[in-house]
Amino acid sequence: MSTETVKRELYQSIAKVAQALASGNRLQLLEFMAQGERSVDALAAMAGVTVANASQHLQALRRAGLVAARKEGQRVYYRVAGDDVVRLYDGLRVVAESRLAEVRQLVNEFLGDRGALEPVLAEELLARAKKGLVTVLDVRPREEFEAGHLPGAVNIPMDRLESELARLPKKREVVAYCRGPYC
Amino acid sequence: MSTETVKRELYQSIAKVAQALASGNRLQLLEFMAQGERSVDALAAMAGVTVANASQHLQALRRAGLVAARKEGQRVYYRVAGDDVVRLYDGLRVVAESRLAEVRQLVNEFLGDRGALEPVLAEELLARAKKGLVTVLDVRPREEFEAGHLPGAVNIPMDRLESELARLPKKREVVAYCRGPYC
DNA sequence: CTAGTATTCAAGAGATCAATTGAATAATAG
DNA sequence: CTATTATTCAATTGATCTCTTGAATACTAG
Numbered sequence: 001m002s003t004e005t006v007k008r009e010l011y012q013s014i015a016k017v018a019q020a021l022a023s024g025n026r027l028q029l030l031e032f033m034a035q036g037e038r039s040v041d042a043l044a045a046m047a048g049v050t051v052a053n054a055s056q057h058l059q060a061l062r063r064a065g066l067v068a069a070r071k072e073g074q075r076v077y078y079r080v081a082g083d084d085v086v087r088l089y090d091g092l093r094v095v096a097e098s099r100l101a102e103v104r105q106l107v108n109e110f111l112g113d114r115g116a117l118e119p120v121l122a123e124e125l126l127a128r129a130k131k132g133l134v135t136v137l138d139v140r141p142r143e144e145f146e147a148g149h150l151p152g153a154v155n156i157p158m159d160r161l162e163s164e165l166a167r168l169p170k171k172r173e174v175v176a177y178c179r180g181p182y183c
Numbered sequence: 184m185s186t187e188t189v190k191r192e193l194y195q196s197i198a199k200v201a202q203a204l205a206s207g208n209r210l211q212l213l214e215f216m217a218q219g220e221r222s223v224d225a226l227a228a229m230a231g232v233t234v235a236n237a238s239q240h241l242q243a244l245r246r247a248g249l250v251a252a253r254k255e256g257q258r259v260y261y262r263v264a265g266d267d268v269v270r271l272y273d274g275l276r277v278v279a280e281s282r283l284a285e286v287r288q289l290v291n292e293f294l295g296d297r298g299a300l301e302p303v304l305a306e307e308l309l310a311r312a313k314k315g316l317v318t319v320l321d322v323r324p325r326e327e328f329e330a331g332h333l334p335g336a337v338n339i340p341m342d343r344l345e346s347e348l349a350r351l352p353k354k355r356e357v358v359a360y361c362r363g364p365y366c
Numbered sequence: 367c368t369a370g371t372a373t374t375c376a377a378g379a380g381a382t383c384a385a386t387t388g389a390a391t392a393a394t395a396g
Numbered sequence: 397c398t399a400t401t402a403t404t405c406a407a408t409t410g411a412t413c414t415c416t417t418g419a420a421t422a423c424t425a426g
Contacts, residue, residue, distance in 0.1 A: 004231070011207035014279040018210075021201035023384080024194035040403060048187070053385060055404060060383095065282030074393040074402050081282060088274045095271045096197040099248025099264060206414080223373060236415060238374060243413095257372050257423040 020064030021092060025049055026057045029078075033067060034086050037079035203247030204275060208232055209240045212261075216250060217269050220262035 021027060028047045032038055038046075044054035058078050061067040066085050070077045080086055204210060211230045215221055221229075227237035241261050244250040249268050253260045263269055 007211075008207060008231075011210045013207075013283055014276055015205050015207045015210055017279045017283065018201050018204035018275055019383095022198050022205045024191060024196075024198045025384090027194045027198055027201075028190075041401095048191075050386075051403070052387080052405090055402095056384085059404085066278070071392095071403095076403065084274070084278050084281060088271075088278045091267070091271045091274045092201055093197055095249070095267050096200045098267060100196055100200070202413090208414090224371095233416075234373070235375090235417080238372095239415085242374085254373095254422095259373065 017064050017066070020061055020066055021089070023057065023060075025053070026061055027089070027092075029054065029057055030061065030066065030080065030085075030089055033078055033080050034089070037070065037077040039075045039077055043078065200247050200249070203244055203249055204272070206240065206243075208236070209244055210272070210275075212237065212240055213244065213249065213263065213268075213272055216261055216263050217272070220253065220260040222258045222260055226261065 021030075025047055029043050032043055032046050040055055040058065041051050043058070044051045047054060049057075058067065058069070062069060062078075066081055067078050068081045070079070204213075208230055212226050215226055215229050223238055223241065224234050226241070227234045230237060232240075241250065241252070245252060245261075249264055250261050251264045253262070
């Protein structure tokens with residue numbers, strides 16, 4: 001095989017990984033899996049798609065080596081394949097947020113909808129999150145987190161905080177995000 | 184707009200960035216641009232595609248906010264939009280190399296073809312590069328670099344070394360890669 | 367102004383992808 | 397064994413992507 005051909009296929013193979021990330025539904029599934037392993041139907045419900053569709057997306061992610069699956073009983077549990085995958089997803093989000101005006105606007109609408117944050121604080125937090133300097137940690141209960149959260153935030157309710165903390169990237173500053181009586 | 188819809192569009196917007204990276208040709212163009220700004224026809228020649236095709240790919244990258252363009256005379260010079268884009272590309276490559284057996288095999292063929300490196304050293308270098316710990320710096324002359332180089336390596340010939348060194352990411356260990364009388 | 371060069375635009379063919387649907391497989395409970 | 401549940405498979409449709417081709421635009425030199 002010529003060097004040129006090898007080179008071409010090499011880039012094409014890397015592109016396949018990007019292709020696997022090139023779907024909003026798959027990104028959403030990935031984000032849920034980043035919080036821990038989940039069954040197919042749980043992921044389908046979270047992302048709001050049919051089970052068959054979720055299954056296909058999960059297989060696409062698995063073919064790209066981004067997630068792994070484990071079968072237990074009649075359920076199949078999917079999880080991200082490694083920390084580097086989460087980092088890649090974070091990097092993608094960071095670039096998207098800083099480069100696409102469109103995303104910035106959506107993030108603002110999102111925050112506006114919630115309307116529960118002191119604006120200056122929210123802006124500052126987002127600015128730092130955009131630079132990839134911090135991991136945003138959302139310590140509100142799961143239901144509230146599901147109802148709306150900062151993009152890319154990791155949800156770890158207070159009661160699970162200690163046990164899950166070890167899973168987070170260690171080199172980055174961590175900012176806890178919360179509100180209400182829990183703080 | 185409902186929170187659900189906003190969420191969906193947000194993920195879709197992030198996916199657009201991944202979509203922009205989901206083409207071997209665009210990745211190759213991006214890698215060339217990471218070395219400095221280049222004109223369309225220079226990029227087209229490097230990637231081995233027609234000028235019209237390169238132009239379209241570059242516009243796709245620009246729409247995603249990954250590259251920027253500057254017009255000077257009758258030429259248009261494209262460059263990566265920021266360091267975070269290069270980091271994202273690196274992250275993508277790292278994940279691809281560690282997750283896809285296919286990529287590992289291609290890398291090996293590539294190194295095998297060259298056959299100019301002491302195997303143990305090459306393995307070790309690649310292993311560290313995979314972990315994202317090092318920037319591989321190829322200091323051989325451009326022609327030799329074009330003929331074949333480690334994936335993701337940055338080519339800076341010796342004579343331009345000093346002036347270009349400032350452009351490299353600062354937090355990572357840099358490994359110079361060379362051979363022959365230049366070392 | 368004219369010729370030449372660099373880039374972009376526009377239209378089309380072929381390939382690939384996403385979501386839907388209905389059926390097939392696998393595991394479990396009774 | 398049968399019914400039930402979880403997941404996957406397979407086929408289809410419509411949408412999107414890639415590359416090619418040829419023309420259009422923008423700039424420069426003479």
